[in-house]
Amino acid sequence: MTQWNAAASTAARNLGRNSIFCGLAALLPLITGPIAVGYRGFVPSLGWLLMLVFCVLVLALAVHLLFDSLLFRLASSHETEVAGLAAVDDLLSRMKLRKPEKTPTCLEKRIAGSRRIVWRQRFALAACLVIFAIFLFDASDGLPLC
Template sequence: MTQWNSTASAAARNLGGNSICCGLTALLPLIAGPITAGCRGFAPSLGWLLMVVFCLIVLALAVHLLFDALLFRLASSHETEAAGLAAVDDLLSRMQLRKPDRTPRGLDMRIAGSRRIVWRQRLALAACLVIFAILLFTAGDGQPLC
């Protein structure tokens, strides 16, 4: 296995693990919200809707990152970096997700793009959890839940 194959495989593993972890963490407030609503009444509807929007953003980005992980796995299955990235570009153009570029981006640029998506996902997850904590605190008026 060459250096770029191991780099692409590691990127696929990291993206997959991150997307599953953040996706499951985003599901927790969606599950716990209605349960806590039965105890004391949850909170203003606007806060609840804002939290749901951020949770859905995290889940959408998790799906996007899983797709990116599959693309990195596809690239790492080829013998050369050029062949692997050409296969990814061909797949994306056949799916009509991206127009073919004149100058294809390298592996490092693609990993950097996925890292930006990971940071956006983490930011949305942090916002979701902060809103959920605020909603829990205001719903109980400082009293313990249930």
């Protein structure tokens, strides 16, 4: 396995793990929120809507990162970096997700782009969980929920 194959495989594995972990963490408030609604008027409507938007954003970015992970796996299955990235570009152009470029983007720039998406996802997840924690604290009036 060459160095670029290892980098693409590692990126695919890390993106897959991150998207699954963050997606499951975003589902936590969506599952427990409606259960806790009856508990002392858990969440005001606007707050619930705001938390819902952040959770859906995290889930949408998780799907995007899973797709990126599959693209990196496709690239790593080829012999050379040029052939792997050309296969990814061909797939994206056939799916009409990206127009063919004259000069293909290198692997490092593609990984950097995925990392930016990961940080956006983490920010949205943090915002979602902070809002959820504020609602839990507000609903309990500072007392333990148990």
